[in-house]
Amino acid sequence: MSTKKEIRIGLIGTGLMGRTHSNGYNRMRNFFPELEYTPVLKAVCSRNEEKVRKFADQWGYESIETDWRAVIARDDIDAVDICTPNNTHAEIALAAAAAGKMILCEKPLARTLEEAQTMTDAVEKAGVKNTVWYNYRRVPAVTLAKQIIDSGKLGRIFHYRANFLQDWTISPDVPQGGDATWRLDVDAAGSGVTGDLLAHCIDTAMWLNGGIKDVSAVTETFIKERVHQGTGEVQKVGIDDACLFHCHFDNGSLGLFESTRYARGHKALYTLEINGEHASIRWDLHDMNRLEYFDHSDESIVRGWRSILITDADQPYMKRWWIPGTIIGYEHSFVHQVADFFESLGTGEPCNPTFYDALQTQKVCEAVIDSANTRSWKDTDVQWKG
Amino acid sequence: MSTKKEIRIGLIGTGLMGRTHSNGYNRMRNFFPELEYTPVLKAVCSRNEEKVRKFADQWGYESIETDWRAVIARDDIDAVDICTPNNTHAEIALAAAAAGKMILCEKPLARTLEEAQTMTDAVEKAGVKNTVWYNYRRVPAVTLAKQIIDSGKLGRIFHYRANFLQDWTISPDVPQGGDATWRLDVDAAGSGVTGDLLAHCIDTAMWLNGGIKDVSAVTETFIKERVHQGTGEVQKVGIDDACLFHCHFDNGSLGLFESTRYARGHKALYTLEINGEHASIRWDLHDMNRLEYFDHSDESIVRGWRSILITDADQPYMKRWWIPGTIIGYEHSFVHQVADFFESLGTGEPCNPTFYDALQTQKVCEAVIDSANTRSWKDTDVQWKG
Amino acid sequence: MSTKKEIRIGLIGTGLMGRTHSNGYNRMRNFFPELEYTPVLKAVCSRNEEKVRKFADQWGYESIETDWRAVIARDDIDAVDICTPNNTHAEIALAAAAAGKMILCEKPLARTLEEAQTMTDAVEKAGVKNTVWYNYRRVPAVTLAKQIIDSGKLGRIFHYRANFLQDWTISPDVPQGGDATWRLDVDAAGSGVTGDLLAHCIDTAMWLNGGIKDVSAVTETFIKERVHQGTGEVQKVGIDDACLFHCHFDNGSLGLFESTRYARGHKALYTLEINGEHASIRWDLHDMNRLEYFDHSDESIVRGWRSILITDADQPYMKRWWIPGTIIGYEHSFVHQVADFFESLGTGEPCNPTFYDALQTQKVCEAVIDSANTRSWKDTDVQWKG
Amino acid sequence: MSTKKEIRIGLIGTGLMGRTHSNGYNRMRNFFPELEYTPVLKAVCSRNEEKVRKFADQWGYESIETDWRAVIARDDIDAVDICTPNNTHAEIALAAAAAGKMILCEKPLARTLEEAQTMTDAVEKAGVKNTVWYNYRRVPAVTLAKQIIDSGKLGRIFHYRANFLQDWTISPDVPQGGDATWRLDVDAAGSGVTGDLLAHCIDTAMWLNGGIKDVSAVTETFIKERVHQGTGEVQKVGIDDACLFHCHFDNGSLGLFESTRYARGHKALYTLEINGEHASIRWDLHDMNRLEYFDHSDESIVRGWRSILITDADQPYMKRWWIPGTIIGYEHSFVHQVADFFESLGTGEPCNPTFYDALQTQKVCEAVIDSANTRSWKDTDVQWKG
CATH class of the missing domain: 3.40.50.720 (NAD(P)-binding Rossmann-like Domain)
Incomplete structure (x- = not known):
C-alpha cells in the first residue's frame, strides 16, 4: 500500500x-x-x-x-x-x-x-x-447501454426519451432556501428541475446519443409562493417546478424530456429509452440493476423485451462486487466515478464528463429555460465531443 | 326477443x-x-x-x-x-x-x-x-380511471402524459397507399400518427382531464419516400411518422404526448398517466386489464403503486363477462361502445364521444400539425363540454 | 355457408x-x-x-x-x-x-x-x-410454450412448477352447495381445489412435460364447517381447501404444484414454469397474453428473461384475431377449443385432451388425494400418450 | 471516537x-x-x-x-x-x-x-x-414484512411459500470441491441446496411465521458425477442439487419450499410470500428493495397489490442511507447485521438469529434430508422462541 x-x-x-x-x-x-x-x-x-x-x-x-x-x-x-x-x-x-x-x-x-x-x-x-x-453514467446498466449502442446493435436511432419524476414538493408547506431546501430557491439553485434533474437526463442522453441541436420547452411553477428559510417571509418562487421539452439530436433523432417534482407516487423515477432501427433499450433508476433490451433480430415467435439483471462479472463494474443475482445500489455509481477518476490519473486521460462536457449540458439547460420563457425554439450551440 | x-x-x-x-x-x-x-x-x-x-x-x-x-x-x-x-x-x-x-x-x-x-x-x-x-374510453380500466378522477380522489391535477408507440413502418420496404397501408398515404389519411394514434390519446386525455388549450409540437418523417401501392411509383411521403407535443390543459395542468411508428419493440403501446395532488393513475394498452393507482393517503410504510386487475363485477362493464381474475381483450372495448350506443337510444342521451366531441379532438390535431409546421405554439380553440 | x-x-x-x-x-x-x-x-x-x-x-x-x-x-x-x-x-x-x-x-x-x-x-x-x-391448453401463450418445448429449445428438463391461487372462500360466511357454491360441496364436486384447479395444472403439465409418475401431497381444510345451501344446516366441509404436492415426471424432472382458495390477493393466478438445460419458460393467467422466455444461448451481457407479447399472426391462433399489440381474453381459450374440435371432425383426428387424456389427469388427482390422506408417496399409474 | x-x-x-x-x-x-x-x-x-x-x-x-x-x-x-x-x-x-x-x-x-x-x-x-x-432478515423489505406481520395486519395465516432458485451448476463441467466449488462437495458442505439455500428460506420463514412442525421432502441429484478439485478424479456427487418440501407450521399454516441450482434463468431468485386472512406479502431478492403488499381492506374497485419501494426514512434501516427513490444493495444486509450485533452489545440483548435459532433451522434441514431419504413425513422437533 x-x-x-x-x-x-x-x-x-x-x-x-x-x-x-x-x-x-x-x-x-x-x-x-x-x-x-x-x-x-x-x-x-x-x-x-x-x-x-x-x-x-x-x-x-x-x-x-x-x-x-x-x-x-x-x-x-x-x-x-x-x-x-x-x-x-x-x-x-x-x-x-x-x-x-x-x-x-x-x-x-x-x-x-x-x-x-x-x-x-x-x-x-x-x-x-x-x-x-x-x-448516472456509472450505473452499470447505463454503462452497458452505452456499450450496446456503441457496438452498433441499435442501428439508426429514431427516438430518445427520458424523464425524472419526483413528488417531494407538492405540499405548499415545503419552504424554499436553507440547507435542506436550497434547491427550491432560485438564487441558490439557478433553476428548478431543469438544473437539478433534467441536467442528469441531458448528460446521459448526449453521452448515449450525441449532441442536442435545438429545443422547444415549457416550464411551470405550480406553487407560486413559499416561505423562505432565510428570511422567514413568504416569497415568490422563482424556480421551475416542472419542465418539458422536445428536441432534435445531431444524428436526426427526436428527443423528449420531462421533469417535475409534482408527480405523485414517484420518488426519483429517472427513466430513459432509446429506439433504434434494429433494437431498443430502456432503463429506470428505481430498478437500476435492470436493463431492458429488445432485439428485432431475435426469432419472431419468441421475440420480446429482455429484462437483463446486471449482476454478472462480464457486465460493467460488476466484477468488483458480489455474485450473480445480487444487486448494488445508488451509492455505487459514486464509487465507480471515484474509481474512474483515480484510474484516469494513471492513464492521463480525461475523466468524463469534464467541465467541457458539463458545459454542453449547461447550454442545453439554458436553451431550455430560454425556450420556455420566450415560447419559441432555441438552438443550443452544443459542440459534443462524446 | x-x-x-x-x-x-x-x-x-x-x-x-x-x-x-x-x-x-x-x-x-x-x-x-x-x-x-x-x-x-x-x-x-x-x-x-x-x-x-x-x-x-x-x-x-x-x-x-x-x-x-x-x-x-x-x-x-x-x-x-x-x-x-x-x-x-x-x-x-x-x-x-x-x-x-x-x-x-x-x-x-x-x-x-x-x-x-x-x-x-x-x-x-x-x-x-x-x-x-x-x-379506448370503454376499456374497463380506462372507464374506472374516469370514475376515480371524477370522484375527486386525485385532487388538483399537475400532469397528464400519454404516448402511443408502434414499430411497424420502420422498414423502407413498407409501401404507402392501398388497402393495408392507406394510413401511410397522406391523401387518404390526412395525417400520419397524429390522426391515427395521437387522436386516441387526445380524446382520452380530454375526457379524463378536460380541454387542451394550446400546443407546441414537432413532427418528423423518417422515411422520406416510399412506393405507392396505387401508382407503383416511389413517391414522397406526406405523413408525419412521429409527433411529439406538450400543452396546457384548461385546468392548468401540463400535458405531454408522443406518438411514433418507429419505436422498435412496441406494437401498440398506448400508455397514459395522470398525476394529482393526492393520487396518480397509470394505464397501458398492452396490459389493458390492469390499472395502476397510487394513493398518498395510504399509510406511509406500506404505500406503493397498486396494480389493480380489473376483472370484478363492481368494476366497469365487468359484470357482463366472466369471473374475477379472468381478463378480456381489445375487441371488448368495441362491444362496450356498441352496447352504450344502443343503451343511449333508450335513454335519449348522446353517446359520447359525439361528432362535437371528436371535433374538439380534431382541433387539437390541427393545432398540433400547424404548430409543428410553424415551429410555434398554437391555441386550439377547444370548447370542451366533457 | x-x-x-x-x-x-x-x-x-x-x-x-x-x-x-x-x-x-x-x-x-x-x-x-x-x-x-x-x-x-x-x-x-x-x-x-x-x-x-x-x-x-x-x-x-x-x-x-x-x-x-x-x-x-x-x-x-x-x-x-x-x-x-x-x-x-x-x-x-x-x-x-x-x-x-x-x-x-x-x-x-x-x-x-x-x-x-x-x-x-x-x-x-x-x-x-x-x-x-x-x-388452458388453447391460450396462445401456452400453446406457444408447447411448440417451443417440442422444438427442443429447452433441452433436458429439470423442473416444472405450477400453482393456481384463489382467495374467494376465505370468509366462513361463504356457504357450500347450491348453484353458485357446489364446488365447496364434496358430494357435488368430488374434491376441492384438487379437481377444480390442480386438475388444470396437471393437464397442462403432462401435455407440456409428459407423464407424472408418483406424488407426495398434503391437503388442508381451513374452514371446517359451512352452511349448506341445500339443507340450510351448518355441515362439515368435505373438500380440500388447499393442496400441495411434489412429484416425479417420467422424464426425470421434479414437479411442484400448489393450489388454494385462501391466497389473499390472487383471483385466479394460474402460473407455470419449466426449467430446461438451455432455456426456461414462465406463464401466468393474469397476464395470459405474455410468455416469459429465457434463452441461455443469448449473448451473455444482454441475456435476460424475454417478455413476449403474444399478439402476432405467426403465434398460435393469433392470425384469427386483431393486430399486433392488441390482446385477447379468457373466453378465447374456449373459442379455440371449439374451433379445434370442429376442425378435428374434418381431419378425423382426436381432439385433445380426450377422455383418455383426462383419465390420466384423474389418476394423478386420485393419487394426490390418496397421498395426502395416507401421508405417503403414491404411484399414479399414468400412461401418458401425449 | x-x-x-x-x-x-x-x-x-x-x-x-x-x-x-x-x-x-x-x-x-x-x-x-x-x-x-x-x-x-x-x-x-x-x-x-x-x-x-x-x-x-x-x-x-x-x-x-x-x-x-x-x-x-x-x-x-x-x-x-x-x-x-x-x-x-x-x-x-x-x-x-x-x-x-x-x-x-x-x-x-x-x-x-x-x-x-x-x-x-x-x-x-x-x-x-x-x-x-x-x-436476509436485515434486508429492509424483509424487516418491514416482519413488522407488518407482527402488527397483525395479515390476520390468521394460511400459506407461506418460498423458493431459492439458481442455475450455476447446470453444466457437468463444473467441478466439486476446492475454494470456489466446495459447496458441491458433500464432505465440505454437508448438504447441497438444503443447507446452502433452503436454510436461508427456513430461517426467514420461522422468523416471520413461527416454527415448522413437520416436513415432507424430495431431493434430486441431476448430475451424478463431477471431477473433484482436490483429487482430480471424477467422483460421485453426494449433495442434493434440488430440494422441495411442504410442511406444517405451528400456527396451522401450510408451507411450501423449493430450492435448486438447475433453474435456468435465475441467478439468486429468493422469493417469499405469505397469505393471511386480511392481507398478503411478497418479496423477491432480485428486486430486493420492493415489497409487494395486498390489503383486502382497501376499497374494492381500487384494490390491488402494492409495489412498495423501500427507500424512505420511516422504513427499516433506510434513514441510514440516501434519499427516497434511491436503492441499496445485497451488501447492505450484512452492514445491518453488523450494526445490529454491535448495538446488541450495548443493550445486552441477544443478536438474532443466535446459535439457538440457527439450531432450529438445522433441525428443519435435517428433517428435510431425512424425509427425502426415507420418502416419509418427519417431525422437526423445532422449539421456536422467535
Missing part, C-alpha cells in the same frame, strides 16, 4: 453529496485495490464547525475547515471536491483552478451558462484535472 | 374496423341481453364484391352493396357505420346526415378540421344520432 | 361453463369461417325452465329442455356438451355414449378415478368423438 | 463471506456513527499467506494468520467471525467458545444437526455472545 500515489482530497460541503462522495473515497481501497492512485481524506469544510467536526469523524477526514478559501489555500490539498449549493460552484472552482488544484464539481456545473463557460475556461487555462459528478 | 326495437345497420368498409364493429354488434345479444334496442346486420358495403360477400357471410349481414351511396339510399337502413379510410368520412357522413340516418363514424372524424366542422354541423342540423369510435 | 356440415349441439348446464361454451360456438362462424363443420345450437337444458328459456334466448339456442335425458333422447342432437356439476358427469356421459352422441365434457372428467375409468371405457367402446374442456 | 468501546475482530476465511463481513465492519463508522461499540479489524486468517496478506491490505486488517487456532489463541481478539466452509464451523466454534470469544458464524450453522447441537451447547455453556449470518 505504501507504493500508492496519494491524492489529498479537500471536500467542501457536507450535505447529501458530501456523503456520497465520501463514501466513494472510502470504498476505493476495498473494491479497486489495484489502482495506482489513492485518495487521502485530508480536509472537509462546512461553515458550521460542530457539524463539520462530526462529519469528519464519521467519514474519516483528518482535519476540518469552516471557510472554503482555507481549503484551497492549503498546500496539503491536491484535489478540491465541490459539493456546495450551485451558487457557490463558480467562485470555488475559479479559485481552485487558480490554485492549481484538481477539481471534482457536483452537477449542475453552474447556475448559468455564463458561469459554466467561465469555469470551463478557467480549468482549461489552468490545465487542472477536472470532472463533474453526473453519476 | 320479439319485443326489442331493431336498428338496422349498414356497415361501410370491411377492414379491421369493419371486423371489430361487426363483432360488437354480434356480441350484444349475448352479453347485454336486457337492452331495449338491438342491432340488425342489414347490409355491408365494399367495392370488391367477392370480398364483401365473404365478409357478409362471415359476420352475418343480410345483404351486400358495392357502392356506399346505395346503402344510404336504402329505406331499410337506420344507422350507417363508417369504417372506410379517412378521406371518405366527410362525404359519406354528409350524405347519411342528409338522409336522416344515425351515424357511427370511425376515428379520426376527418382528415382536417374543416371537414370535421362541416360534418358536425351537418349532424347537428339534421338532428341525427351520432358517435365516433374512440374505443 | 350452405355447404357446411352441421353438428347439432345439446348443451346441458347453464352456469359459467355453459356461457363460455356457448360463446365459443357463437364465435366460430366469425373467426374460423373456413371450417367444414359448423355448430348448430339446437337445445339447451337446465332444471329451471325460466332460467333456461332466458339462457336460450340470450345465446341463440333453438329449443330448451329441463331434463338432460330428453336431450340425449333427441334424434336432432349430434353432440352433447356437459357443463353440469361434477357429480352428474358420469351418468350423463354414459347415457350419451350409449346413445352414440359425441361428447364434450367439462373438467374434471369425474369425481373419482373409478367414474372416470368407466366413462373412458364407455366412449371408447361406443367409438364416439370425445373431448374434455381443459381450456 | 475515542470514547467508543472497541471489539477486536478475528476473521477466519477470505472468500465471498469474508468480503461481505469485512465490508460490513468497514461501513459501521460511516453509517451508524452513534453506536457505542465499534469493530477493530485486528486479524484475518487464511491458509494461503499471499492471499491473506492481500486481503488484509484490501480490507484494512492489522495482521494476518494462516492457522485459525492462532487467531483463537490471541489475547487481542474479542470476537471470532467464522467464514470458512461448513465442515470447519463446529471445530472452530467449539474452540472459540472454549476461549471465551464472541462468535459470529456463517450459515448454515453446521453440516449436521449433531454438530449444530454441540456448538449451541458450547456457546450457551460458555456464555459467549453468538450470532449466525442469516443476512
Whole structure:
C-alpha cells in the first residue's frame, strides 16, 4: 500500500453529496485495490464547525475547515471536491483552478451558462484535472447501454426519451432556501428541475446519443409562493417546478424530456429509452440493476423485451462486487466515478464528463429555460465531443 | 326477443374496423341481453364484391352493396357505420346526415378540421344520432380511471402524459397507399400518427382531464419516400411518422404526448398517466386489464403503486363477462361502445364521444400539425363540454 | 355457408361453463369461417325452465329442455356438451355414449378415478368423438410454450412448477352447495381445489412435460364447517381447501404444484414454469397474453428473461384475431377449443385432451388425494400418450 | 471516537463471506456513527499467506494468520467471525467458545444437526455472545414484512411459500470441491441446496411465521458425477442439487419450499410470500428493495397489490442511507447485521438469529434430508422462541 500515489482530497460541503462522495473515497481501497492512485481524506469544510467536526469523524477526514478559501489555500490539498449549493460552484472552482488544484464539481456545473463557460475556461487555462459528478453514467446498466449502442446493435436511432419524476414538493408547506431546501430557491439553485434533474437526463442522453441541436420547452411553477428559510417571509418562487421539452439530436433523432417534482407516487423515477432501427433499450433508476433490451433480430415467435439483471462479472463494474443475482445500489455509481477518476490519473486521460462536457449540458439547460420563457425554439450551440 | 326495437345497420368498409364493429354488434345479444334496442346486420358495403360477400357471410349481414351511396339510399337502413379510410368520412357522413340516418363514424372524424366542422354541423342540423369510435374510453380500466378522477380522489391535477408507440413502418420496404397501408398515404389519411394514434390519446386525455388549450409540437418523417401501392411509383411521403407535443390543459395542468411508428419493440403501446395532488393513475394498452393507482393517503410504510386487475363485477362493464381474475381483450372495448350506443337510444342521451366531441379532438390535431409546421405554439380553440 | 356440415349441439348446464361454451360456438362462424363443420345450437337444458328459456334466448339456442335425458333422447342432437356439476358427469356421459352422441365434457372428467375409468371405457367402446374442456391448453401463450418445448429449445428438463391461487372462500360466511357454491360441496364436486384447479395444472403439465409418475401431497381444510345451501344446516366441509404436492415426471424432472382458495390477493393466478438445460419458460393467467422466455444461448451481457407479447399472426391462433399489440381474453381459450374440435371432425383426428387424456389427469388427482390422506408417496399409474 | 468501546475482530476465511463481513465492519463508522461499540479489524486468517496478506491490505486488517487456532489463541481478539466452509464451523466454534470469544458464524450453522447441537451447547455453556449470518432478515423489505406481520395486519395465516432458485451448476463441467466449488462437495458442505439455500428460506420463514412442525421432502441429484478439485478424479456427487418440501407450521399454516441450482434463468431468485386472512406479502431478492403488499381492506374497485419501494426514512434501516427513490444493495444486509450485533452489545440483548435459532433451522434441514431419504413425513422437533 505504501507504493500508492496519494491524492489529498479537500471536500467542501457536507450535505447529501458530501456523503456520497465520501463514501466513494472510502470504498476505493476495498473494491479497486489495484489502482495506482489513492485518495487521502485530508480536509472537509462546512461553515458550521460542530457539524463539520462530526462529519469528519464519521467519514474519516483528518482535519476540518469552516471557510472554503482555507481549503484551497492549503498546500496539503491536491484535489478540491465541490459539493456546495450551485451558487457557490463558480467562485470555488475559479479559485481552485487558480490554485492549481484538481477539481471534482457536483452537477449542475453552474447556475448559468455564463458561469459554466467561465469555469470551463478557467480549468482549461489552468490545465487542472477536472470532472463533474453526473453519476448516472456509472450505473452499470447505463454503462452497458452505452456499450450496446456503441457496438452498433441499435442501428439508426429514431427516438430518445427520458424523464425524472419526483413528488417531494407538492405540499405548499415545503419552504424554499436553507440547507435542506436550497434547491427550491432560485438564487441558490439557478433553476428548478431543469438544473437539478433534467441536467442528469441531458448528460446521459448526449453521452448515449450525441449532441442536442435545438429545443422547444415549457416550464411551470405550480406553487407560486413559499416561505423562505432565510428570511422567514413568504416569497415568490422563482424556480421551475416542472419542465418539458422536445428536441432534435445531431444524428436526426427526436428527443423528449420531462421533469417535475409534482408527480405523485414517484420518488426519483429517472427513466430513459432509446429506439433504434434494429433494437431498443430502456432503463429506470428505481430498478437500476435492470436493463431492458429488445432485439428485432431475435426469432419472431419468441421475440420480446429482455429484462437483463446486471449482476454478472462480464457486465460493467460488476466484477468488483458480489455474485450473480445480487444487486448494488445508488451509492455505487459514486464509487465507480471515484474509481474512474483515480484510474484516469494513471492513464492521463480525461475523466468524463469534464467541465467541457458539463458545459454542453449547461447550454442545453439554458436553451431550455430560454425556450420556455420566450415560447419559441432555441438552438443550443452544443459542440459534443462524446 | 320479439319485443326489442331493431336498428338496422349498414356497415361501410370491411377492414379491421369493419371486423371489430361487426363483432360488437354480434356480441350484444349475448352479453347485454336486457337492452331495449338491438342491432340488425342489414347490409355491408365494399367495392370488391367477392370480398364483401365473404365478409357478409362471415359476420352475418343480410345483404351486400358495392357502392356506399346505395346503402344510404336504402329505406331499410337506420344507422350507417363508417369504417372506410379517412378521406371518405366527410362525404359519406354528409350524405347519411342528409338522409336522416344515425351515424357511427370511425376515428379520426376527418382528415382536417374543416371537414370535421362541416360534418358536425351537418349532424347537428339534421338532428341525427351520432358517435365516433374512440374505443379506448370503454376499456374497463380506462372507464374506472374516469370514475376515480371524477370522484375527486386525485385532487388538483399537475400532469397528464400519454404516448402511443408502434414499430411497424420502420422498414423502407413498407409501401404507402392501398388497402393495408392507406394510413401511410397522406391523401387518404390526412395525417400520419397524429390522426391515427395521437387522436386516441387526445380524446382520452380530454375526457379524463378536460380541454387542451394550446400546443407546441414537432413532427418528423423518417422515411422520406416510399412506393405507392396505387401508382407503383416511389413517391414522397406526406405523413408525419412521429409527433411529439406538450400543452396546457384548461385546468392548468401540463400535458405531454408522443406518438411514433418507429419505436422498435412496441406494437401498440398506448400508455397514459395522470398525476394529482393526492393520487396518480397509470394505464397501458398492452396490459389493458390492469390499472395502476397510487394513493398518498395510504399509510406511509406500506404505500406503493397498486396494480389493480380489473376483472370484478363492481368494476366497469365487468359484470357482463366472466369471473374475477379472468381478463378480456381489445375487441371488448368495441362491444362496450356498441352496447352504450344502443343503451343511449333508450335513454335519449348522446353517446359520447359525439361528432362535437371528436371535433374538439380534431382541433387539437390541427393545432398540433400547424404548430409543428410553424415551429410555434398554437391555441386550439377547444370548447370542451366533457 | 350452405355447404357446411352441421353438428347439432345439446348443451346441458347453464352456469359459467355453459356461457363460455356457448360463446365459443357463437364465435366460430366469425373467426374460423373456413371450417367444414359448423355448430348448430339446437337445445339447451337446465332444471329451471325460466332460467333456461332466458339462457336460450340470450345465446341463440333453438329449443330448451329441463331434463338432460330428453336431450340425449333427441334424434336432432349430434353432440352433447356437459357443463353440469361434477357429480352428474358420469351418468350423463354414459347415457350419451350409449346413445352414440359425441361428447364434450367439462373438467374434471369425474369425481373419482373409478367414474372416470368407466366413462373412458364407455366412449371408447361406443367409438364416439370425445373431448374434455381443459381450456388452458388453447391460450396462445401456452400453446406457444408447447411448440417451443417440442422444438427442443429447452433441452433436458429439470423442473416444472405450477400453482393456481384463489382467495374467494376465505370468509366462513361463504356457504357450500347450491348453484353458485357446489364446488365447496364434496358430494357435488368430488374434491376441492384438487379437481377444480390442480386438475388444470396437471393437464397442462403432462401435455407440456409428459407423464407424472408418483406424488407426495398434503391437503388442508381451513374452514371446517359451512352452511349448506341445500339443507340450510351448518355441515362439515368435505373438500380440500388447499393442496400441495411434489412429484416425479417420467422424464426425470421434479414437479411442484400448489393450489388454494385462501391466497389473499390472487383471483385466479394460474402460473407455470419449466426449467430446461438451455432455456426456461414462465406463464401466468393474469397476464395470459405474455410468455416469459429465457434463452441461455443469448449473448451473455444482454441475456435476460424475454417478455413476449403474444399478439402476432405467426403465434398460435393469433392470425384469427386483431393486430399486433392488441390482446385477447379468457373466453378465447374456449373459442379455440371449439374451433379445434370442429376442425378435428374434418381431419378425423382426436381432439385433445380426450377422455383418455383426462383419465390420466384423474389418476394423478386420485393419487394426490390418496397421498395426502395416507401421508405417503403414491404411484399414479399414468400412461401418458401425449 | 475515542470514547467508543472497541471489539477486536478475528476473521477466519477470505472468500465471498469474508468480503461481505469485512465490508460490513468497514461501513459501521460511516453509517451508524452513534453506536457505542465499534469493530477493530485486528486479524484475518487464511491458509494461503499471499492471499491473506492481500486481503488484509484490501480490507484494512492489522495482521494476518494462516492457522485459525492462532487467531483463537490471541489475547487481542474479542470476537471470532467464522467464514470458512461448513465442515470447519463446529471445530472452530467449539474452540472459540472454549476461549471465551464472541462468535459470529456463517450459515448454515453446521453440516449436521449433531454438530449444530454441540456448538449451541458450547456457546450457551460458555456464555459467549453468538450470532449466525442469516443476512436476509436485515434486508429492509424483509424487516418491514416482519413488522407488518407482527402488527397483525395479515390476520390468521394460511400459506407461506418460498423458493431459492439458481442455475450455476447446470453444466457437468463444473467441478466439486476446492475454494470456489466446495459447496458441491458433500464432505465440505454437508448438504447441497438444503443447507446452502433452503436454510436461508427456513430461517426467514420461522422468523416471520413461527416454527415448522413437520416436513415432507424430495431431493434430486441431476448430475451424478463431477471431477473433484482436490483429487482430480471424477467422483460421485453426494449433495442434493434440488430440494422441495411442504410442511406444517405451528400456527396451522401450510408451507411450501423449493430450492435448486438447475433453474435456468435465475441467478439468486429468493422469493417469499405469505397469505393471511386480511392481507398478503411478497418479496423477491432480485428486486430486493420492493415489497409487494395486498390489503383486502382497501376499497374494492381500487384494490390491488402494492409495489412498495423501500427507500424512505420511516422504513427499516433506510434513514441510514440516501434519499427516497434511491436503492441499496445485497451488501447492505450484512452492514445491518453488523450494526445490529454491535448495538446488541450495548443493550445486552441477544443478536438474532443466535446459535439457538440457527439450531432450529438445522433441525428443519435435517428433517428435510431425512424425509427425502426415507420418502416419509418427519417431525422437526423445532422449539421456536422467535
